Each structure stands twice: as structure tokens, then as C-alpha cells.
Amino acid sequence: MSTDADNAKVEEKEEKVLLKVLLKDEGVLVPSSEDTEGVTSRGYGTPQDGGVLLNYCEALYLMDRGIIEVKDEGGSLVSFQHLLSRARTVDDDAWVRYLLYRDLRSRGYVVREGFGLGIDFRVYKRGEYGTSTADYLVLGIKEGQPVSIENLARILSRAQGLKKTLILSVLNRRGEIVYYTLSRLSFK
Numbered sequence: 001m002s003t004d005a006d007n008a009k010v011e012e013k014e015e016k017v018l019l020k021v022l023l024k025d026e027g028v029l030v031p032s033s034e035d036t037e038g039v040t041s042r043g044y045g046t047p048q049d050g051g052v053l054l055n056y057c058e059a060l061y062l063m064d065r066g067i068i069e070v071k072d073e074g075g076s077l078v079s080f081q082h083l084l085s086r087a088r089t090v091d092d093d094a095w096v097r098y099l100l101y102r103d104l105r106s107r108g109y110v111v112r113e114g115f116g117l118g119i120d121f122r123v124y125k126r127g128e129y130g131t132s133t134a135d136y137l138v139l140g141i142k143e144g145q146p147v148s149i150e151n152l153a154r155i156l157s158r159a160q161g162l163k164k165t166l167i168l169s170v171l172n173r174r175g176e177i178v179y180y181t182l183s184r185l186s187f188k
Contacts (some may be wrong), residue, residue, distance in 0.1 A: 019068045021054070023078050023086070028059035028070055043110035043129045055113055056087035056094060057101040064102070093142075100140045100169050103177045114138070117158050118151065123167070137164045143172040156182050 019039070022029045030039055032050040039045055044062065045052035054062065062068040063080055070078040087094035097120055104111045104121065110129035112122045114137065122134035137159045141147055152168075159166040159182075166182040 018066070019062075021059070021068045021070050023070050023072045023083070024053070026053065027056060028054040028068070028083075030054060030068070041130070043112065043124070056083070056090065057098050057111075057113075059083060060087065060098045061102050061105055093140075096140060096142055096171050099171060099175065100138070100177060104138070111138075118155050119159075120169075135165060136167050137162075138167045138169055140169045140171065143170055152182070156184060160184065 019030055019035060022031065029049065030036055030045060030052040036045075036047075036052045039052050039054075040047070044058050045054045047053075054068075059068065059070065060080065060083055063070060063083060070083060072078055084094060084098070087098070091097065100120065101111055104123060108126050110124040112124070112134065114120050114122055118139060119137045120140045121138040123136040123138055124132070124134045125136075128135075139152075139155060156166050168180040168182050170178050170180070172178065
């Protein structure tokens with residue numbers, strides 16, 4: 001009889017396949033010669049150019065876990081720090097987004113990019129990726145970062161219009177992430 005710990009070890013071993021990927025301007029490309037099916041089935045990347053394009057958060061996470069090896073156009077290995085620097089050229093808060101992404105993935109959720117409105121991520125319930133839509137929309141901020149009530153209300157209204165739960169994730173100064181569920185307050 002297998003336990004949850006045994007299942008987690010088997011899943012981790014399955015995920016420890018070293019994929020050779022290429023650094024591109026818009027992210028990291030897993031060429032079609034690699035295990036693109038295995039990557040997409042676990043909720044990573046989007047199909048592009050016959051392969052799978054990983055966004056920077058996905059690539060940083062997979063690199064940190066030892067699943068991918070990133071090379072640049074010249075064939076040289078790319079370090080985690082170099083990849084993070086590239087991500088920061090696109091997004092000043094790339095480190096915060098990566099920490100949030102890593103925390104959600106480590107909790108067993110499939111995490112996909114948000115679709116505008118200031119939403120950072122769409123999060124699927126465990127075991128539901130590919131069978132239903134994301135139930136949660138996650139908005140990440142750093143502790144002490146000002147957020148206007150008008151902007152928050154607009155995002156919340158849009159999330160509720162999509163029948164999604166809005167989660168506010170706050171990265172505190174110690175690097176810990178605290179999650180808050182947001183809902184509209186109404187007096188009756």
C-alpha cells in the first residue's frame with residue numbers, strides 16, 4: 001500500500017528529467033525534441049514554434065528544481081542569476097512573482113499566468129488542471145507596497161464577474177507569503 005509520501009517521491013522522480021532548453025527574448029523554449037508533452041501536461045508553458053515556451057517564473061522554478069538546463073543562443077549554460085536578470089528586464093517585480101509562483105507550486109497547485117487586469121496568476125485546484133477552469137486569481141504585492149482601493153475594487157469586481165475567488169498574496173519583509181481571500185463587503 002502506497003502512502004502520500006511514496007506518491008510524492010515517485011512524482012518528484014518523474015519530474016527530475018533534465019531538459020535542455022533555449023533562452024529566448026520572451027521566455028525559455030523547450031524544443032520539440034524534448035519532452036514537451038510531459039511539460040504541458042503538468043501545467044507548464046504554452047505551445048510555440050513546435051515546442052513549448054516557458055515564461056520566466058516557470059523557467060526559474062524548473063531550473064531551481066534541476067529539471068531544466070538553460071542555454072543561450074551561443075550554446076553556453078545560463079545561470080539562475082542570469083535568467084533572473086533577464087526576467088527583471090521584462091518585469092521589475094520578477095523576484096516577487098517567482099517567490100509567489102514557487103510557493104504556490106510547492107503547495108501542489110498548478111499555476112498559470114494571469115490574463116491581465118493586474119492579476120499575476122490563475123491557480124487551479126489540485127487535480128483539476130486540464131479538466132476545468134482556474135478557481136482562483138492571485139494578485140501579489142510586497143508588504144508596504146501601496147495599492148489603491150479603486151484598483152483593488154475593480155480587480156475584485158472583475159474576478160467576481162468571472163466567478164473566481166480573488167486571493168491577495170502579500171510577501172512580507174522576511175520573505176514569507178501570507179494569503180488573503182478578498183470579497184465584497186455589503187451592509188444589509
